[in-house]
Amino acid sequence: MKKSKLSLLLVLTLVLSMFLAACSGGTKNEGKEKPNKGGEKPSAEQLADKQEITVLETAEIPTMDSVMNQDVLGGTMLNATNEGLYHLDPDQKVIPGVAAEMPKYNDDKTVLTIKLKKEAKWSNGDPVTAHDFVYSWQKAVNPDTASPYGPYFMEDKIKNASEIVAKKAKPETLGIKALDDNTLEITLVRPIPYIESYLTFSLFYPQNQKFVEKEGTKYASGADHLLSNGAFKFTKWDGPTATDWVLEKNDGYWDAKNVTLKKINFNVSKDGQASANAFTAGEADITPRLAQAAILSQYEGSPELMRYLEPSIWWLKMNEKNPALKNVNIRKAIALAIDKKALVDDVLANGSIEANFLVPKGFSFLEGKDFRESGGNFLKTNKDEAKKLWEKGLKETGLKEVTLAYIGQDTETAKTTDAFIKDQLEKTLPGMKINIESVPFKIKIDRDNKEDYDLLMGGWGPDYADPMTYMDLWLTGGQNNHMNYSNPKYDEMIKKSIDELASKPQERWKVLQDAEKLLLEDDAAFAPLYQRAVNILVNPKVKGLASHAFGPDFSYQWIKVVK
Amino acid sequence: MAKYLLQRVLYMIITLFIVISVTFFLMKLIPGSPFNNFEKLNPTQQNILLEKYGLKEPLPVQYGKYLKAMVKGDLGVSFQFDNTPVTELLSKRIGASATLGFQAMVVGTILGIFLGVIAALKQNSWVDYGSTFIAVVGKSIPSFIFAGLLQYYIAVKLGWLPVMFWKGPEYTILPTIALAMFPISIAARFMRTEMIEVLGSDYITLAKAKGASYWQISVKHALRNALIPVVTVLGPLAVSLMTGSLVIERIFSIPGIGEQFVKAIAMNDYPVIMGVNILFAFLFVVIILVVDILYGVIDPRIRISEGKTK
Numbered sequence: 004m005k006k007s008k009l010s011l012l013l014v015l016t017l018v019l020s021m022f023l024a025a026c027s028g029g030t031k032n033e034g035k036e037k038p039n040k041g042g043e044k045p046s047a048e049q050l051a052d053k054q055e056i057t058v059l060e061t062a063e064i065p066t067m068d069s070v071m072n073q074d075v076l077g078g079t080m081l082n083a084t085n086e087g088l089y090h091l092d093p094d095q096k097v098i099p100g101v102a103a104e105m106p107k108y109n110d111d112k113t114v115l116t117i118k119l120k121k122e123a124k125w126s127n128g129d130p131v132t133a134h135d136f137v138y139s140w141q142k143a144v145n146p147d148t149a150s151p152y153g154p155y156f157m158e159d160k161i162k163n164a165s166e167i168v169a170k171k172a173k174p175e176t177l178g179i180k181a182l183d184d185n186t187l188e189i190t191l192v193r194p195i196p197y198i199e200s201y202l203t204f205s206l207f208y209p210q211n212q213k214f215v216e217k218e219g220t221k222y223a224s225g226a227d228h229l230l231s232n233g234a235f236k237f238t239k240w241d242g243p244t245a246t247d248w249v250l251e252k253n254d255g256y257w258d259a260k261n262v263t264l265k266k267i268n269f270n271v272s273k274d275g276q277a278s279a280n281a282f283t284a285g286e287a288d289i290t291p292r293l294a295q296a297a298i299l300s301q302y303e304g305s306p307e308l309m310r311y312l313e314p315s316i317w318w319l320k321m322n323e324k325n326p327a328l329k330n331v332n333i334r335k336a337i338a339l340a341i342d343k344k345a346l347v348d349d350v351l352a353n354g355s356i357e358a359n360f361l362v363p364k365g366f367s368f369l370e371g372k373d374f375r376e377s378g379g380n381f382l383k384t385n386k387d388e389a390k391k392l393w394e395k396g397l398k399e400t401g402l403k404e405v406t407l408a409y410i411g412q413d414t415e416t417a418k419t420t421d422a423f424i425k426d427q428l429e430k431t432l433p434g435m436k437i438n439i440e441s442v443p444f445k446i447k448i449d450r451d452n453k454e455d456y457d458l459l460m461g462g463w464g465p466d467y468a469d470p471m472t473y474m475d476l477w478l479t480g481g482q483n484n485h486m487n488y489s490n491p492k493y494d495e496m497i498k499k500s501i502d503e504l505a506s507k508p509q510e511r512w513k514v515l516q517d518a519e520k521l522l523l524e525d526d527a528a529f530a531p532l533y534q535r536a537v538n539i540l541v542n543p544k545v546k547g548l549a550s551h552a553f554g555p556d557f558s559y560q561w562i563k564v565v566k
Numbered sequence: 567m568a569k570y571l572l573q574r575v576l577y578m579i580i581t582l583f584i585v586i587s588v589t590f591f592l593m594k595l596i597p598g599s600p601f602n603n604f605e606k607l608n609p610t611q612q613n614i615l616l617e618k619y620g621l622k623e624p625l626p627v628q629y630g631k632y633l634k635a636m637v638k639g640d641l642g643v644s645f646q647f648d649n650t651p652v653t654e655l656l657s658k659r660i661g662a663s664a665t666l667g668f669q670a671m672v673v674g675t676i677l678g679i680f681l682g683v684i685a686a687l688k689q690n691s692w693v694d695y696g697s698t699f700i701a702v703v704g705k706s707i708p709s710f711i712f713a714g715l716l717q718y719y720i721a722v723k724l725g726w727l728p729v730m731f732w733k734g735p736e737y738t739i740l741p742t743i744a745l746a747m748f749p750i751s752i753a754a755r756f757m758r759t760e761m762i763e764v765l766g767s768d769y770i771t772l773a774k775a776k777g778a779s780y781w782q783i784s785v786k787h788a789l790r791n792a793l794i795p796v797v798t799v800l801g802p803l804a805v806s807l808m809t810g811s812l813v814i815e816r817i818f819s820i821p822g823i824g825e826q827f828v829k830a831i832a833m834n835d836y837p838v839i840m841g842v843n844i845l846f847a848f849l850f851v852v853i854i855l856v857v858d859i860l861y862g863v864i865d866p867r868i869r870i871s872e873g874k875t876k
Contacts, residue, residue: 065647066648276817277730284721284725482608
């Protein structure tokens, strides 16, 4: 009885979260009230006297140097304390930050001219100028800096970046110029349809050359060695090993009048249940992501639970080095045999949804329309069809039995998921035998890179807000293909959408959708399983927490604490 | 005694050297890259990173360089913590773990010995069964369950103590209790067995015959002799407690070193793995030496200088 109630609730929340994710990727917590508060409207709410919150994070901040950062928490903290040319609003729309307006393009859309706000200031009083951007970009692309993401984000996109990384050109030749203190000119290798959202990444943030050089190796090593040009500034942070830190409102921020929150205390708490305990005891206002179904069930249906889909998609990779998996019918059979609905509803039970696609929901938009709205559904669970295809595949390959090595992660959630999939495959497809190996994350990546697996449970999060961040993975010899998938037709479609169609968004969108169909429906290159949901606990008195589909996890600058 | 100490210190250095060497080469066998998002980088960038951290050189060269720097007190920089020197990381993190471990050790040993002694003195009474029960519970319930229960009932439900973090003495109470359960049970078990054995020995009978009082017999004669095996077990246990408990540190969000060590291994953060290992090994050999010296203090019969010379 308890179970049915729970699953009804689950379905309801699922529907709700899908609906909300479709309208916006933003906060779902707004307007929800504790039942005993009655029908009080948000407009009637009064601000609390103490505009201060406590936030739990599961890890320390690895670095606060925007050029060296490659971490989501680092990105979130950079987004809170610093500002680039553009940033994301609560509805994932790109809005000007240090830039005064959206970029002006030349005719072939390869040169962007951007005017900067004159009132943007560093927390030491210096103005934020175009030179600050030129400095940080050149530093990021310079191979001597060894920035993990600098070359990755700039190569083949910003003019001369590839040459600089290969040490065939000087960093000064990078396609970014300060026309004057307040005008920036960026030159691209080719038009990039998603360039505006791309520029919101913390890698592209400005750095104050004078300050950075004065600090030398001490730069970004603690609160006193940082400059802020964003909504908040660090008042306490003892460097990358610190397990607590404090942000306070930056009164010099150009938009400070619209920042209500005065202070955010961050603490590291790595255990999910312990974080939930601290939240329940009132010691924290926002928890980290809680993944375990056992913890989530305690808060199911509570106004404190904030749940939304993130663009993180999970799939079963099938290595075509294995002769059985080289056969398309066997691959299809595997993809169709897994009951994805049961997987998300009963096993994961955290609001995740079944994925019958590659490009996730609620993340890439063209003229306000989600890629998924016009994209199709492929490889939906169909056990009867799976059985037929399995027979056919076995006949074609002459095999009677297929034994596959399955690589999964060693976390609790991953192990349950893997056991479920093994069961599904072995029960639906006679003669199938799965051997699960549960390994730590790093080892899984290693087995993936070495193509030392038959089936591998993997996932991918976006690096920028365009379907391409998922699509170019499967190119022949693609850097993260690692499953020997190759289809010249697919390669051609992807290349076409990078080059020829770069400035024809509608046509490009269509070609990408066709490529996705080819990849999944025709080739069953891998088996898409689910799109993950985020679950966090938020104090209902904390309004306006904005979550983001890519880049930083959250923006804190629109938060208001109500009475 | 001085000669003996010198000899022991020499052995300690050899032991440490072996531990360092074995760890260094074993660690390099762990598959995977020490860098985050390594798979997203192209080969050129991967090369840049590997070169920067000297990971492209042959292993023996890396090993030689490491030893050379280590002798000078340089343990390298952490990969996961933005080039923070390992020595700085260790000194920032060991404090909380050591404090917690020390408190748990003191509480655990005193309570454990007390329980063990009264259990032995009142053998087969309800006191004995009660103390055995506590020992069995302490040994068999995993610390994460005990810590979770304490946190939920004492901190969340009753609100008597803070749920987590490490901000003052009151924050150390729950984790200390949770961590002390294990030493309590170990000390109680050993103490009981030893006490019963000692109480049955001839010299105790003699002491009784001579008319020594009950307390004199149990405390002065029996307890002192029964302590020897307990000290042997508690020495290494103290090291493992003071070098941090992954579980307790996670649940109570304590900035200690136990969590760090496990994470370093999972992330292939080579310099941190080495640094923590050297620290642990060092504490271990020191404690073992201290235990050996303590034997002599407790029991004059095994004082080293006498036993050694002849």
